[in-house]
Amino acid sequence: MAAAGPARQSLIRRFVLIAAAALVLVLGWRAWQGRAIERPGPNQPVVMTTPWGQQIVPTVDTAAELAAWRALRPGQDWAQGQAAQEQVRRDYGAGRLQLSRTPFVLAEGVWAIGPHNTDQQIYLIDTGAGLVLVDPSLDAFQGEVLAQLAGLGFRPEQVRWVVLTHCHSDHAQSCRQWQERGAEVIVGAGDAPELAACSDVVAKDFDPRGKGRCTPCMADRKVADGDILRLGNLALHAIASPGHTPGSTSFAFQRGGKWLLLSGDIALHNGRHAWMGGTKADWNQYLASLGKLAGWSVDGRTVRFDLLLPGHGTIDLTDGHRSVEQTKRLVQEIVTRRAGGERVMWLDAYPFAWRQFDR
Numbered sequence: 474m475a476a477a478g479p480a481r482q483s484l485i486r487r488f489v490l491i492a493a494a495a496l497v498l499v500l501g502w503r504a505w506q507g508r509a510i511e512r513p514g515p516n517q518p519v520v521m522t523t524p525w526g527q528q529i530v531p532t533v534d535t536a537a538e539l540a541a542w543r544a545l546r547p548g549q550d551w552a553q554g555q556a557a558q559e560q561v562r563r564d565y566g567a568g569r570l571q572l573s574r575t576p577f578v579l580a581e582g583v584w585a586i587g588p589h590n591t592d593q594q595i596y597l598i599d600t601g602a603g604l605v606l607v608d609p610s611l612d613a614f615q616g617e618v619l620a621q622l623a624g625l626g627f628r629p630e631q632v633r634w635v636v637l638t639h640c641h642s643d644h645a646q647s648c649r650q651w652q653e654r655g656a657e658v659i660v661g662a663g664d665a666p667e668l669a670a671c672s673d674v675v676a677k678d679f680d681p682r683g684k685g686r687c688t689p690c691m692a693d694r695k696v697a698d699g700d701i702l703r704l705g706n707l708a709l710h711a712i713a714s715p716g717h718t719p720g721s722t723s724f725a726f727q728r729g730g731k732w733l734l735l736s737g738d739i740a741l742h743n744g745r746h747a748w749m750g751g752t753k754a755d756w757n758q759y760l761a762s763l764g765k766l767a768g769w770s771v772d773g774r775t776v777r778f779d780l781l782l783p784g785h786g787t788i789d790l791t792d793g794h795r796s797v798e799q800t801k802r803l804v805q806e807i808v809t810r811r812a813g814g815e816r817v818m819w820l821d822a823y824p825f826a827w828r829q830f831d832r
C-alpha cells in the first residue's frame with residue numbers, strides 16, 4: 474500500500490501536465506485563428522488578409538468565400554467548401570464574427586458610410602474645402618448617412634459635391650435631395666440625360682417590375698473621359714467606363730502616396746462583375762472599359778491602383794489593381810462564351826478565381 478501514494482502523485486502530475494499542454498494548445502489555436510482579423514479601433518475597418526496576401530474589408534459573403542478557399546485543397550470542387558461558408562454565416566449571425574460597421578476610415582479623409590449591413594457602398598471624401606459624397610444611393614438610406622455625417626463632426630451643408638459613378642437608382646436615387654441641400658451633382662455625360670429623364674435605364678433597370686422610384690435630377694456638371702475635377706485639395710480623374718450604363722465613369726485619385734479607384738459597378742473585389750441585364754448594357758463596351766482601367770496611365774506611366782472602392786461589396790485596401798485585372802479576365806470569359814452562342818449573363822467571381830488557381 475505504501476507504493477500507492479507516489480503512484481497517485483505521479484498520475485496527478487501527469488494529468489496536470491496534460492491539462493496544461495491542452496490549455497496551451499487551445500489558447501494557441503484561438504490566437505492563430507484570430508490573427509487574420511485585427512481588432513478595430515473607433516471608425517477603423519475590420520481587415521482580413523486573403524490567401525494571396527491582399528488586405529481587404531470584407532462583407533460576410535467574402536468572409537464566407539475566403540473560409541471556403543482556405544478549407545479547399547487543390548483539385549477539389551468549389552462546392553465542397555459549402556460547409557465552411559455556412560459556418561462563417563452562422564458565426565456572423567451569432568455575433569461570433571465581427572465585421573466592419575460604418576462609418577470607417579479607408580485613407581486620410583476618406584470614409585465608407587451608410588447602412589452597415591447592406592452590399593451597397595457609399596463613400597465620403599474630405600477635400601479641405603467641402604465634402605464629396607460618392608454614390609449616395611437610395612432615399613431610404615439618407616437618415617443613416619446624415620446621422621453618420623453628424624457623428625464624424627460634419628454638417629449636411631458641407632457636402633458640396635455629389636459624384637455619381639452611374640445613374641442606377643441604387644447609386645443615384647437620393648442625388649436630388651443632396652442637390653436641394655446645395656450640393657453640385659456630377660455624373661458621366663452619357664448618364665446625365667438618363668438621370669434627368671428618369672429613363673428606363675435609371676428606374677426600370679433597378680426594379681424590373683417598374684416599382685423603382687426615381688426623382689429626376691439635372692446634373693450640374695457632366696464629365697467626359699480624361700477630365701480632372703479639382704474639388705478642394707482633391708484631383709479626381711474621370712475615366713469613362715461605359716458598358717454597364719452608357720455614362721458609367723470610374724474616378725481615380727491619390728491620398729498619402731496611394732492611388733484609389735472609385736469603380737462603381739465596373740470592377741469589384743476579386744473579379745465580381747456588373748449586372749448586365751440593363752436596357753443599354755453592352756458587353757463589348759464593358760470589356761473595353763476594363764481593359765482601359767487595367768492599363769490606365771498618368772504622364773505615360775501605368776497606374777497600379779492600391780485601394781479599390783467599388784459600388785458594392787468588399788473593399789480592397791491593397792493591390793486593388795488585381796481586382797480590376799480579375800474582373801477583366803472574368804468578363805473576357807463571358808464575352809468569349811457569348812460569342813460562341815452561350816447565353817451566359819453571370820459568373821461568380823470566387824469559384825472562377827478558384828478554378829484558375831486550381832489549373
Ligand SMILES: [Zn+2]
Nearest residue numbers: 639641717738
Ligand atoms: Zn449599376
